[in-house]
Amino acid sequence: MSLLVTGSIGIDTVETPFGKRDDVIGGSAIYFSYASSFFTPVRLVGVVGEDCPKPLLNVFEGRDVDTSGLEIRKGSKTFRWHGSYVKDMNDAETVEVDLNVLAERAPKIPENFLDSRYVFLANTHPSLQREMLCCLKSPRLIIADTMNLWIQTTRDELCKLLGMIHGLVLNDGEARLLTGKKHLIEAARDVLKMGPKFVVIKKGEHGCMLCTVNDTFVLPAFPAERVVDPTGAGDSFAGGMMGYLATQGGSISPATIKRALAFGTVVASYTISDFSLGGLKATSRDQIDERWLQFKQAMTF
């Protein structure tokens, strides 16, 4: 089943204890698309400026990602982010950020994408996220991500969005900020009251937590031997999760979401093993399935 994703596309400069990479491809929609394309065809909607080097955009060559919704906007500049994990691998320090084209109008969803049944709204202004949703004909599963900035500056808009989606993915700090609750289960319960049927709280190296009205499920991160660059881990996690969900059809049970979270966890473990998309590019669906099984067996006691 086709999976529509919209989010940021950027040119990243990243420093970690393992080195530095200048001007590599990044952004939430890129990581999400690559990760989910291991499972299902992906439709990408995003925008870059005319400065974006063509080779960077060839990242999806040979993969089932429809990039016809990727706009290269004349006269605009691509989103850029320069981050450093040198001090703390669990917390990126933003050295420099230029929103550029991301601060302009949203890209248009191509006509032939409007029948998408699975939709992931990667982190962006909640008004834009709602705008995207309103165009779609009959979405079956809508999951959104958000961030501190929108929680703090556009809370009302975000709350409206929460009433329109099935699932929210956010990190622990964002969940606490959104609800004012320190205890994560309490925070998740409060998010559920705002609309979503389920919430997935990402805890970085500590894994993730799924909450529905009746269930709480915690899963550790895959014990990664070598973390080279954590950039995109959260978006890859969401991509693996939703890519799997898009293949499941029928009703989405908590058991299905649990398996999906484990796929997200495994896909993210490949992302962090190298810079930019290097880790994902070096893996295959077979390897992902094998590690998933290994993870499942390890979690059995």
Added chain:
Amino acid sequence: MSLLVTGSIGIDTVETPFGKRDDVIGGSAIYFSYASSFFTPVRLVGVVGEDCPKPLLNVFEGRDVDTSGLEIRKGSKTFRWHGSYVKDMNDAETVEVDLNVLAERAPKIPENFLDSRYVFLANTHPSLQREMLCCLKSPRLIIADTMNLWIQTTRDELCKLLGMIHGLVLNDGEARLLTGKKHLIEAARDVLKMGPKFVVIKKGEHGCMLCTVNDTFVLPAFPAERVVDPTGAGDSFAGGMMGYLATQGGSISPATIKRALAFGTVVASYTISDFSLGGLKATSRDQIDERWLQFKQAMTF
């Protein structure tokens, strides 16, 4: 199989967002003994001062804990700790601490305890831990805990101890301090090189990690609805873990340790549900087994 534990016994004053309790029973050996006594007979070795109110020491009434190794030392004062979790439930702030009798000579292990096969050396000076070990006739499984203070001040003594034990239990910060490695799996591997066959790293609300030369296993904490007082969670975790191990006989496989970690996790989830020993006192082996099964099922995907 009898399980010998030696560690601190104290009078605690604890503040959390849920209130304050003055002069309640605490200390590593107390929490460990109570927790492990759900599984196996326990032999407690510890020392308090003559100021210790008798009712506090009646805590093991009706439980299979042999307190004949509990010395009430004339002319000495009991160890006291006053801690606050008001600012951060994951990090106790020590308001006041008086080592008192803990700064004096170690208590003696009773003659009839010397044949103990399972031994837990709760956190104390590594020289005292070694002294205890040397008296024992034929210990089968020795697990020790330690803390920042000994890693920083008595590193050589601690390293000698590590060559004499089978397992080390410590928290993430301590593992990093001991090895100088930030990445927890690398830190655990370095600990293994110092002697123990396995190391269990406690990560508080984020669960625990087991490392052997061949295996890495991560387990989240039980998703607790209500955390009232985290005091003793780590010691209860170790108690549940080792209490279960002491009932297993035969060779201790990684699979057995995994099940044991899950029991430790479940027992700790009761500890933090109330102040002092309130949470443990209110539960039963049946309830522990039931929650263990629930945890096991929740971790299956």
